[in-house]
Amino acid sequence: MTQTAVSMLRGAVCRVHAASWQPATESWLGDSSSRIELSGQLAGRWLALSGSIQVLDGSAELQLCFLTPAGVVQLPVPTSLKGTLAEVFCIPAGTSQAWLQPLTQPGRFVLDELQWRTLSFWQYQWRLWRRIALFCWRTAKPKRRQAGIDWQLAWRAPAECYRRIGQLRACAPEMDYREWQQRFECLTARQLKTVQQRLPALLGKHRLTLVIVGQKGTSEACWQRSLTSIEQSLGLNAVAVSSLHCLLLATGPEKDAPCRLPRQPCSPDNFQQHLAALDPGQPVLIMPVGVVLAPIALCWWLEVFDASASGWIYSDHDQLDDNGQRTTPHFKPDWSLELARCSHYIGDTLLVKAGVLRQSGWPVANGQGQPPSMQQLVLQLAELPDCSVAHIPAILWHQSSQAAGAMSELRADVVEQHLHRQGIAARVEPNVHGYLDIHYAPASPAPLVSVVIPTRDMLHLLEPCVESVLNRSDYPAVEVLIVDNQSCEPATLDYFTRIVQDARVRVLRYDKPFNYSAINNFAVQQARGELICLLNNDTEVIRPDWLSQMAGQLTQPGVGIVGARLLFADERVQHAGDVIGVGGCASHLHFRLPASAPGYMGRAVLSQDLSAVTAACLLTWRALYLELGGLNETELTVAFNDVDYCLKVREAGWRVLYTPLALLYHYESVSRGKDDNPVKQQRAALEAAYMRARWARQMQGDPFYNPNLNGTAADFRLSAAPRVSKPWQP
Incomplete structure (x- = not known):
């Protein structure tokens, strides 16, 4: 040995x-x-x-x-x-x-x-x-189909079938992207025939205008690449080709690449005149020169356009390397205004109704020969009232390295102009990861925030937590409510006597068995603040402006909850938002990611809309909290009560945001302990069962976690069973 x-x-x-x-x-x-x-x-x-x-x-x-x-x-x-x-x-x-x-x-x-x-x-x-x-006996047919597993594969290649089943386990090495494409994007002969039959009918019903946006100096190869991909997406169908109109929107002379498509040059100055000639309900597909469309792109876009009333539609995309190989898939969340402001995650190719595009006023003439900004288009569309947006969770276009240019840049001035038009006071700054940080100004005067901190002894955690809130925070209007749940240690009781000498601190006695939901509800009833911050006693402030950042975001229109970025003591991510229905009822995103890493598509370091955040540090409106009944103290005494509250807030029409600019340490469940005995495990199982029953629809798919990503753990890896319905599938 x-x-x-x-x-x-x-x-x-x-x-x-x-x-x-x-x-x-x-x-x-x-x-x-x-x-x-x-x-x-x-x-x-x-x-x-x-x-x-x-x-x-x-x-x-x-x-x-x-x-x-x-x-x-x-x-x-x-x-x-x-x-x-x-x-x-x-x-x-x-x-x-x-x-x-x-x-x-x-x-x-x-x-x-x-x-x-x-x-x-x-x-x-x-x-x-x-x-x-x-597996085949226990697994429903839709999931088997999603994973590409059936009895035909089993008889033909049992070892391959066995391997694919293994890829569905919670901890399996990530699938290679090339294999993923072959497994889940290749059409069968029957599906291809369906697409070829549907596209002419869709184009006949919705005459499509294609706008290819170029800039001065664009090579002929880039124009040719885009035009060729459009032709391939149309196939050889003459009816489909004749039903398409192509506008070449360029700030300089475009190359006259050979192409069968009917097309017409235009400029940013006369683009709106061309739009005025179109029916307001007519679809317009906008793409930068050099972008390559997937063969199924036009059919899928028009299928969604035909079935929905959305004003505009975007899809996922990936990158093309210098050898033309597809890399770096961007599997995006559904629409998040906050994420669009910080990162332009939508990308540069989208389908818009002609009337909506005309109403947006894009492109804005700059008089300097610069190409139109696609980021500006997305934000101008976001400003339109009652204009819904749809997301297609599929790779429908490929970004070429030669296509990226000034029109694709993430610009702070574009976001500043957007915020100014919305009447929002904020400071926009580039961050070290190449994205934007938006510092929203809190209301003036600053509303009082009641910080609720439940505890039972654990003075070694409580004291630094309270001290950091009182002495390391720059927010001017704070009251701290320490909720004493049957503390008995003399040092803790003595600390309570001393700390209430600070006029900003009150100690509330909750002399009942531990019930996290009831404890917080009890405190909120007695809080004086307009805003409520639920804060664990095992947290500690890192950034002095943590509460100012959260209050600034919460006071934006329609925001009901703001959650913070929490780190373990070893500088790894403990919380960067939650996802629903993945890995159980709810899971933390970017869990244990190094604090310096940006995460998938930069999302660990970007403000964004989410389904839920943890109540280890959560800011909300007191009136909203009371209106919705606070935390569920009957079915969810310990776990998932924060997720449940977030889902109730979203159900009531409010937004839930995560901000990485509010930064604290969290030593996760140190004071309460883990669910490591049969009684706690039984309670946890009942709480999970309640959540799956109460929020069954939401558990089927979180809008902010793409269905092409791993559904067994919230790690942003490629899924071995994408949860995507394709229009041509029965």
Whole structure:
């Protein structure tokens, strides 16, 4: 037996022992450099691997590696949400060495009861088919179809079917984007025929005008690339081609690329005149030169346009590298005004009703020969009253590196002009990640904020929390309500006596069993502030302007809740907003992400609309809180009460925002403890069941988490079973 010493993160040392063919009952503690050798005769056999892994830091992405004459073969080892692994593998011919790599990214893990043994062919087949049969029996047909799994695949390629089922487990290595495209974007012959039949009818019903936006110096290749993709999206149908009108909107002379499409040049100065000639309900597709449309793009856009009353529609997109390969998919959330202000996440290609586009006044002539700003278009559309927006969760266009230019830039001055038109006082600044931070000015005079902090003893947490609110916050109007839930330690009681000498602090006695919802409701009833901040006692202020930032956002029109960015003590993200229905009832977004990382599409560091935020630090209106009944103190005494309140606020027509500009530490459930005994676990299960019943529709899909992303964990990885309905599917 060999022994390998590895270094854990932060300099500690641990040991990982290589195992023999006998079952291993010891636990191994290691980091991402750990490697567990599998000894024995491996070539030409089948292998069963079982055990459990607990990831202390990082993410579990196990790999089983085989050394063959052709090189190292790496196979992913999926695990359940609880870390259980039970997989079978076909060992490549010529294998001379095999090992298990527990982590592919920096982190630490504990591996328990790892066992492996070779199987006969029939043992391997039995395990393979047992999982396939159980999956098909237990899984509804829509989900099987989403994952590309059916009995035909099972009979034709059982090993591939088994692999796809493994990709659906909670902790499975992310699918390669190229494989994802092949699995979920390729049309069958029947689907392609349906698209080809539907498109001419849709174009006949809704005569489409295409606006290709160029700028001075645009190459002929860029024009040709866009025009060719439009022709391919139309197919060879002459009726479809004749039903399309193309406007070339350019600030300089465009190249006369060969194209069958009827087209007409125009400029920003006379563009509105061209719009006036169109029917107000006619669709207009706007795209920058160099953008490549997906073959299904026009059909899908027009299907959604035909079925909805939306004023404008946007879709997901990805990037084209210098070799023309698709990379970096942008799977976007549904419409978020706040995120559009900070990042222009919508992109540069969208479908707009002609009347809506004319009403927006775009493009604004700048007199300097600059191309029209697509960011400006999105914000001008957002300003129109009663103009709804639809999002298609599919990659319908590809952004070329040559297409990105001045029209795609994220500009602070465009956002400032937009806010000025809306009568909103704010300061817009670029941040270190290349996005924009918007500092909203709170109302004047500043409304009183009642900060509610429940506690039971835990003075070592409570005192720095209260001190940071009182002495490290720049907000001028604060009262702190400490809600004492049966504290008994002399030091805590003495602190209460001392702290109330500060006129800004009151201690409220709640002498009943712990009920987080009831405790907060009790305090809010006695609060004097117009705004209520629910704050855990295991938090601590980092940014002095945290409350000013939250109050500034809350006082914007239609905002009912604002949540904060919370960090663990080791500078990793504890909370950057919540997602509903993924990984259970609700999960934190960007959980354990390094604080310096921007996250998926920059969303960890951007203000945005969300379905929910945590009440560890939550700001809301007192009147709204009381109107909606506050937190649910009957069914949700401990968990999910904050999520439930957020969903009630959204149901009442208010917005829920997350801001990264309010920054605090959170030591997560230190004071209450974890749900680690049968009584707590039963209570947690009942609360989760209530949430799934009460918010069943919302659990089906969070509008701010794209259905093409992982549905078993909120990690923004590609989903192995996208939850997307395509118009041509039955």
